[in-house]
Amino acid sequence: MATKTLFIKFLVKIIIIFSLLVPIECFSFEPIKFGTTDVTAYGWVRNNLGMFLENQPYTQNSNDLATARTWIRLYTDIEFNRNLKFYGAAQLAWEPKYKVEEGTERTWDEYCEYNDLNDVLREASLIWTSSANHKFLIGRQIVIWGEALTERVGDVIHPNDNRFTLGFANLEDTRIPSWMIRGVHNLPGKSSTSLEWLIIPNIEKKEYRVNRLADFPIPGVRAGQRFGIPFEDRDIPGKSIGSLGLNAPVARGGIPPFESGSPELPYLTTEYPESNSDDFRYGFRTSSILNGYQFGVSYFHTQHYDPITERRELTGTFDPQLGLPLREYAVTYPQIDVVGAYLNKDTKVGVLRMEAIYVPEMPFGTFDLDDADAVVDRDYIKYMVAWDLNGYLHFDWHKTASFDITLEHVAEWIPNADDLSYLAFYSTELPSYNPRFAINLSTNWFYDLIGTSVVVQCYPKSKSGLIMPTITYKHPWLNEALTFELKYINVFGEDRYSDIGIMKDKDMVLLTTQFNF
């Protein structure tokens, strides 16, 4: 409680200091000049207030508060001269202790991430433009590749932080930034081609080198976090080992023996990517323009950001309660190479966007009890085709803006997927071809005073999907510094073990209030 009080005081002080620094007339910082150096500071204070519309399974009470996160983000641009700049972003966040998470192993401090540098210092990069054709950036950065807007296809650089979010944080906010060296070069001559390369030495704290997930529940052992994915509680003998190391194998009296011997229990270990040169991430991307087409190719060597569970040797130790031998199951993040290509073109009716990635021999977990390591390598393809019809649908009763439509189709294709499972956690069979479709219809009213949109996404294979209508309002007070967004998120699905259906119990209403300074 003392920590909480201290932090609230700390947050209040920061807000007061910022408010005092802000020019009264506009509530926004003016650039400060130090000789030839311009310093501009700006940012926002945001609150997300969300309520679940359904009781959460695997929790110890029925409290509906889904989120009450307050964040402050401060950006700084320093322009030393035309060739040398600095860009930084710092973030503080505060959340209450959620009643719905009573019984979790996580502590309240984890939600107040101001004590972890990886969360506080989001970005800090020095940008050196050596000439009109060459630019170098060094520091902690966020780099987004790809063309898809509803999910990630060619956007493969950063892992995601999914601990505190569902739909209400935009994609940029969920990226985990990376320390990297990066260059952007325009190819010589009269070319319209540029080349971007980057090297990521993986010097983040190890947990931040891969996707971060909220704790999932273990019935009878611990409650899940509110955005934790559900527990695999189906019993699929001979195939499933459920949520590894947890009570499913225990309840069945252990996992059937591998090769020979008595039933055994899993002993879980985790192997995060290292910061040595073997685990460096690196890649490049090109961008060209020709005859109205913008296109390029990309390559990225990285580790799989979602865990793969690998069966290992017996540890030589025994479970003290059941007396069964323990076998190591290692949660690993294996190396992969991602090869990509993208293209966009403004046709006479709408913009066409396409992209695809190919991962040769991508590792998948199988949970196959007859397989030595329960991991197989399969070629993997993911593609996206989208069509944006913006600026065409004008109606006389709504003259100040058009109705804009975006259709996006994404699919994953694994030529031989018979024995594969979803993620590391579910025994659901992974389909060989898994398409999904999304549509976004949006417009604004009274010259952007009010914005309205609705996103519908569906996964035909799992009969799951998402409906998300949103309304935003910009109050004219203080240079439109204050904005409100009300969103309803409805997730549907036949089961909760595949595609977006894993979030099917988390329908919510969400109000986001943001003050820009």
Next chain:
Amino acid sequence: MVKRQSYLYFHTVDKVLFRFHLALAIIFMLIGVCSAHAQNLPKPGQVIDHNNYKEYKELFSDIFALGFENGFEMTPTITVKVSETGSYPFPEPVKKASMKNKGKYDVDSEGFITGGYDYIGFPFPNLDPADKKYAQKVMWNFTYRYLGDTKYGKNTSSMWLMRKGQPIRYQQMDYFILRFASRYYIEPKNVYENPAGLLWAKIQAFTYPSSVRGTSMLNYRYMDPRKQDDTYIYLPSLRRVVRLEAGERSTPAMGTVVSPDDFNGFEGRNQDFTFKYLGTKKMMGVQNCPWETKDDLPARTTKEFPLCRENWEVREVFVIEALPKDPDYPVARRRLYIDKETYCILFSDSYDRSGNPWKLFVNYYKREKLPSGDIMSKYHGGFGIDIQTSFLTAYAFTNMTTNTHDLKYSEFLPSALRTSGR
């Protein structure tokens, strides 16, 4: 009253047609003189306001006149002060290049220039009002008018947004333009060859307020007029460059009243419109706006929008009506008032598909000394207003300079947007 002539205005075709043209010229001069006499022109130093504007109503566009009458029902009524009519000829290199084009080009039935125009100088320096294609030729001259080899404005473009008379947002942006043809001062001269075949490229990067800071827009217009424009936008919230589409050119941008086709009074592609010549007349306009720096502009939160009240001159204008070929285009009719000497649009009145007055755009220009010492008229500010919803966007381009920076093609690629934003 002596009727001023554009240097482009007269020419001699050949002896056979000489008498015919002379007769036509005399007839038009007589019409012009008669109409000049019919127009009551204000004297330098005179103030035009709510009390006397009806005497001079013909000197303003129809929608602008509402500003004198009722302040567009959102601002105090408009007052402007008249100054001496000045002269704003194009720099000599532009004139020379234009005169070489005399009689070389024509316009085909689709409205495109024929004869292999090289995009240097005005394509039609010898305009003849009797020409059935007069309106199209005026618009091609407008399209290819000289606006500088490069434009550079760092944090110099200001915008005021007002709804029903209340200020709602003040914003600023960087503004950079690189022209690839009609280059007279910066190497490569005449035409800057580029693989995309661009006529010009333009970047607008928002710097203020923080809610839009980092948003940058890149526009391409191609030398080949049959190619549609391309637009890319960098969105900091997505951290990526998103391709926009040609249809967006008629949609108001960034919460303002201005759509890309409204820039500079009119920035649509000529082949997407048919043009009607409605005549020439005298009108008031601002060719030498007195604003020098941001200090000359109203405070950002004031209820007063930056209306230029000084230096309104009597100008002679082409009156051209632009009708979209696309029946779904939201603006059914635009009336453009184009200064005959500078080819700048002073007023643009827009009407919706029901025929009702909808939007007004008023532009101010300023005499600018180029690094070469030449003088030219540059776009300096103005405002646009939707009179149906009482929404106003005013803009000023103080400190934007012409031909002071040697901008390169590579600085106008979509990849440049990614690294200039966060």
